[in-house]
Amino acid sequence: MPGGxxxxxxxxxxxxxxxxxxxxxxxxxxxERPASTIMREVTRNGGPGDYRADRAQKDTRxxxxxxxxxxxxxxxxxxxxxxxxxxxxxxxxxxxTDLLVAQGLPKMEARVLACLxxxxxxxxxxxxxxxxxxxxxxxxxxxxxxxxxxxxxxRERVPGGRRERYVIDDEIWLRNLQASVQxxxxxxxxSRRAAKILGAATPAGVRFESSAELLILVSEALxxxxxxxxQNLAARSGRGLLP
Numbered sequence: 001m002p003g004g005x006x007x008x009x010x011x012x013x014x015x016x017x018x019x020x021x022x023x024x025x026x027x028x029x030x031x032e033r034p035a036s037t038i039m040r041e042v043t044r045n046g047g048p049g050d051y052r053a054d055r056a057q058k059d060t061r062x063x064x065x066x067x068x069x070x071x072x073x074x075x076x077x078x079x080x081x082x083x084x085x086x087x088x089x090x091x092x093x094x095x096x097t098d099l100l101v102a103q104g105l106p107k108m109e110a111r112v113l114a115c116l117x118x119x120x121x122x123x124x125x126x127x128x129x130x131x132x133x134x135x136x137x138x139x140x141x142x143x144x145x146x147x148x149x150x151x152x153x154x155r156e157r158v159p160g161g162r163r164e165r166y167v168i169d170d171e172i173w174l175r176n177l178q179a180s181v182q183x184x185x186x187x188x189x190x191s192r193r194a195a196k197i198l199g200a201a202t203p204a205g206v207r208f209e210s211s212a213e214l215l216i217l218v219s220e221a222l223x224x225x226x227x228x229x230x231q232n233l234a235a236r237s238g239r240g241l242l243p
Contacts, residue, residue: 006033006041006060011053014038018048036095043098082120093118108135112143113152116168123167125158151175170233177226181219188215 006014010031017027024042025035042048045056093114100110115132116124124132129140144166147153152172155164191212198205 006037008053008057011041011056014041015051015053018042018051034095036099037091039102040095040098043102089118106143106146108139108143109146111135112140112166113147113168116153116166122169123156123165125163125165127163129166151179174226174229177222181222184215184219184222188212188219191215 010033013031014027017030023035024038027033028035028038031038041056042051045051045059096117097107097110097114100113101107105113111133112129115129116122126137126140126144129135129144130137133140144153144155147166148155152175153166153168155166157163158165188211191208195205195208195212198208200206200209
């Protein structure tokens with residue numbers, strides 16, 4: 001049923017959709033599932049080019065048995081009094097984690113970031129993360145250090161105490177986009193330098209110049225989107241819609 005665990009029949013439909021060249025969103029629409037659920041299922045079971053429904057069903061059952069035998073269930077995620085469905089929240093956390101991994105973030109770092117994201121406060125101590133993720137303090141420490149270096153997470157003192165907590169804020173993705181824009185401009189400049197050296201009229205030179213043009217167009221569009229986001233944020237704040 002939509003929203004529950006994937007069945008073997010669902011997996012057969014996913015395999016058929018992939019064979020037909022359909023995207024995750026279209027397969028999800030046909031199964032009445034989020035695209036992130038389809039993406040997570042395929043990523044965990046061989047990827048788009050090697051997904052097999054029967055094998056995915058078998059591997060999923062084996063993973064479930066191993067998790068059940070290896071450790072007690074994780075504590076339910078607090079919902080801050082909003083009446084959220086704990087299983088639905090857990091599914092969101094797992095889907096977001098898999099999406100971050102697919103984008104290149106290491107698994108433990110992705111789990112920590114997703115765990116912080118689904119909290120209303122956007123802040124957790126190391127002990128909180130250890131408890132929620134069922135991992136060692138060292139694993140949390142290494143993951144947080146990486147995220148700090150990337151400017152994604154910052155640490156602060158817990159008010160009235162000596163412990164530290166790790167924090168994300170509403171501008172986390174803004175900073176990430178700004179870093180991407182800077183990298184795009186740097187790559188565009190290097191591509192144009194390569195085009196000049198290789199010869200602007202040569203196939204290699206044209207390829208580099210075309211790449212530079214695309215990177216600049218994307219970067220300018222991102223800058224416009226970020227400015228629009230800032231204006232929208234300021235407008236909402238002025239209307240008292242933000243805390």
